[in-house]
Amino acid sequence: xxxxxxxxxxxxxxxxxxIPKSSEIELSKLMTEIQTKFKCLGLxxxxxxxxxxxxxxxGSDTMWYRGRIVELCGSTxxxxxxxxxxxxxxxxxxxxxxxxxxxxxxxxxxxxxYKTIPTGNFWQQDAVDCLQGLLxxxxxxxxxxxxxxxxxxxxxxxxxxxxxxxxxxxxxQKYCVTEDCQDMKxxxxxxxxxxxxxxxxxxxxxxxxxxxxxxxxxxxPKEVYICFDSSKNLMKQxxxxxxxxxxxxxESLDEALKWCNKSVNSFPLxxxxxxEMPCLVEYQDGLWYRAxxxxxxxxxxxxxxxxxxxxxxxxxxxxxxxxxxxxxxxxYPVQAVRALLAGFKPALYDRNVERIPxxxxxxxxxxxxxMECIEGKQxxxxxxxxxxxxxxxxxxxxxxxxxxxxxxxxxxxLDE
Numbered sequence: 001x002x003x004x005x006x007x008x009x010x011x012x013x014x015x016x017x018x019i020p021k022s023s024e025i026e027l028s029k030l031m032t033e034i035q036t037k038f039k040c041l042g043l044x045x046x047x048x049x050x051x052x053x054x055x056x057x058x059g060s061d062t063m064w065y066r067g068r069i070v071e072l073c074g075s076t077x078x079x080x081x082x083x084x085x086x087x088x089x090x091x092x093x094x095x096x097x098x099x100x101x102x103x104x105x106x107x108x109x110x111x112x113x114y115k116t117i118p119t120g121n122f123w124q125q126d127a128v129d130c131l132q133g134l135l136x137x138x139x140x141x142x143x144x145x146x147x148x149x150x151x152x153x154x155x156x157x158x159x160x161x162x163x164x165x166x167x168x169x170x171x172x173q174k175y176c177v178t179e180d181c182q183d184m185k186x187x188x189x190x191x192x193x194x195x196x197x198x199x200x201x202x203x204x205x206x207x208x209x210x211x212x213x214x215x216x217x218x219x220x221p222k223e224v225y226i227c228f229d230s231s232k233n234l235m236k237q238x239x240x241x242x243x244x245x246x247x248x249x250x251e252s253l254d255e256a257l258k259w260c261n262k263s264v265n266s267f268p269l270x271x272x273x274x275x276e277m278p279c280l281v282e283y284q285d286g287l288w289y290r291a292x293x294x295x296x297x298x299x300x301x302x303x304x305x306x307x308x309x310x311x312x313x314x315x316x317x318x319x320x321x322x323x324x325x326x327x328x329x330x331x332y333p334v335q336a337v338r339a340l341l342a343g344f345k346p347a348l349y350d351r352n353v354e355r356i357p358x359x360x361x362x363x364x365x366x367x368x369x370x371m372e373c374i375e376g377k378q379x380x381x382x383x384x385x386x387x388x389x390x391x392x393x394x395x396x397x398x399x400x401x402x403x404x405x406x407x408x409x410x411x412x413x414l415d416e
Contacts, residue, residue, distance in 0.1 A: 007135040009086035014123030017085025114145035127175035217312035225312025270322040310335035345415040366411035
């Protein structure tokens with residue numbers, strides 16, 4: 001049998017709990033009825049709970065759910081939400097014993113992947129985290145392979161999301177071995193990151209070594225974003241404000257971004273937002289770039305502050321210009337690294353001079369002067385310190401420190 005379902009939860013042991021789409025209306029009616037029947041607080045007087053006993057649970061959303069006592073743990077009880085599968089420790093004051101609705105079978109079905117053996121014969125924590133991130137609250141296609149030996153056992157299934165076999169994907173990630181193995185090299189492009197992974201950071205040169213760089217974004221005269229490798233082209237992002245165009249990046253990342261721009265209309269919109277979450281963002285040139293979320297700046301309509309990780313530049317965009325990022329784009333390290341420039345400091349403060357609003361210690365004239373020194377130029381750098389922040393000396397082609405021009409113009413002072 002093949003049917004559509006919603007994954008309600010993934011257990012700590014890797015059990016996948018699904019609710020058939022055909023049961024959603026019936027479950028919704030039951031939930032409505034439970035809310036009308038239970039309008040009280042949880043049971044406040046002492047009660048002798050028993051394992052396996054039926055109850056209703058007041059969830060964190062203040063809704064009542066059908067539950068079953070799994071384990072007695074002193075002042076808290078381990079309770080399973082029987083229509084969703086998840087197990088939580090619940091204070092006794094959020095529970096109420098009941099024999100109502102016990103004749104209605106649970107709406108969620110516990111499942112296991114067919115002919116799939118986890119690495120080490122049990123699902124490791126990182127594998128469970130992956131399953132939870134990929135599947136929770138997602139609509140999937142279920143292919144029933146084997147029925148359980150008893151009514152409360154796990155259904156053996158093949159699960160497909162976005163046309164891809166879950167068993168094959170987990171095997172591709174080395175979380176398990178399986179007989180059901182699709183060719184993942186092309187399919188993995190269509191996997192989207194559901195939860196809070198992060199980009200890889202590039203390897204930094206050794207302190208003291210001199211290496212070629214380009215400045216891709218200028219925050220203020222002392223704070224910049226640099227790219228280490230200038231030998232190849234990353235899709236060119238137009239410079240705005242303090243940005244300088246970047247010619248760096250790996251050829252394979254360039255190809256991956258070109259593919260994403262051709263296919264972006266098929267990518268899901270970003271529907272929930274988390275700080276540092278990787279995503280794709282549409283830039284002013286109509287192309288899509290790798291980015292991460294920083295904050296929500298406005299709620300109606302929603303506006304999001306993002307940072308383009310391969311350039312360092314920032315932008316505030318509507319949610320319509322955000323897409324979930326395909327899995328394979330996370331394997332490339334970010335191309336831009338934040339660095340502080342060593343050897344100089346702002347000139348003595350003069351309130352009669354126009355200041356940078358977000359860095360008032362610096363004058364606007366100093367910012368423009370630094371832009372002229374670095375924009376579009378091949379520079380070189382050496383790392384002075386890696387902690388607490390990456391700090392570099394930045395040189396022009398003639399090996400002169402770029403900040404010396406600001407010193408000569410009286411826009412900065414030497415900082416020994």
